[in-house]
Amino acid sequence: MTITGVTGFLGGQTCLQFVQSGEFRVRGTVRSKTNAAKIDPLKRLLGDLFSQVELVEADLLNEQSIREAFTGSTFVAHTASPFIQGYKGPEDDILKPAIEGTKTVMKVCAEVGVKRVVVTSSIASMNAVNPANRPPGDKFDETIWSDPGRPGGLQPYTRSKTLAEMAAWECQKATPELELVTINPGFIMGPTENTEAFTSGLFLKRILTGEMEKCGRFMLSVVDVRDVALAHVKAITVKEAAGNRFIVCNTSLWMKDVADILAEKYLADGWPIPTEEIPNADAEQNWYDNTRSQEVLGITYRPLKDSFIDMCESMIKTGFVTKPTK
16 A cells, blocks of 8 residues: 655654554655655654555656556555645645645546545544534534635635545545545644654644743644544545545644643643633634544544643654753
8 A cells, every 4th residue: 555645744653553554565655765854753653664664756746656656556545735734825835735636646546446545634624614604512523514615715724625625525426436535633643753843743842842921712623643543544444434534533622721731741840831821702612523433443532641741752852842941
C-alpha cells in the first residue's frame, strides 16, 4: 500500500501502525528523499521498522509521480494536505494541493487498480454551516457538510478540506469500483518526532512557553494522533467501512481546560503556562458524534490527558520546545 505525506505528523504515525500490523508492504511518498529534516524524524519514529518502508518521491501536483507511487498498490492512504490555521497568504497555496491533489489521487487510484483509498479529511468539512442550519445541541455527525456558500464564506483551510472531500466523493461516484473512506479527525494531538514547525505543535508550544499569556474562550475538538492513525488502518481492513465518512474525535474542551492539564504537570517546574481565561459569552460550541468510528472501526479513544502530556514530553525531548529563561 502507499501512504501520501508519510513524513507528516499524522502520516508518520499512520505508517508506523500499518507496518506494525504486519499485513502490508508499505510505500510512502515524500517530496525529497534527501531532506534529512523530514526523513530523520520518521526514522526515529519507526526505529528498526524503517527498513521495511519504501520511500518514493512524489508531488500531488505532478500526476505522473503519483502514478508511479501508486502503481502496484492495492490500497492508498492519502494523508498529505496543508494544515495551516489562520493562513493569510495566497489561497491557492492551500486550495490547489488539497483539492487538485485529491482529484489526482482519486484519478490515479482508479487508473492503476487500487481497491480502496482512505482520504484524510477533517471535522472542518462539517462544522462550517450556515448559522441558521446548526444542528440541535450543536452536535455534528457525518451527514452534515460545511457550506461553501454560507454568509461570509469559509476560511482557506476549511474551504480546502471541504472542497477536497467533496471532490473525492464526486470522483468515487464516477468510478464506483474504487472504494472510498474518509476520516474526519478533530484537532490532532499526541507524541511526535517532528522538529520542523507544524500547527498542532505550535499550539501547545504557545501554551507551554507562556507566549499565550491568557487563554481565549475557545473550544477545541481534539483527538490523539495514534487514534487517528489506527482509524486509517481500520478504514482499510474493515469491510463495512467502505463508502463512509467517519468522525474521529475524542471530545471537545475549552482552551483553558488544555492549559489546566499542562499546568498540573509543568507549572511547578517553571513553565509559564497561562491559567487565566478571557471571557467570551458568545464563544461557539461544537460537539461531534463519534459513534460510527467506535461501532464500525472499533476505535477506543485514549485519555486526552495522555495525548497532551505525551505530546509535550516528546517536543521537550526533541528540542522543539524549550523552557523560557527568566
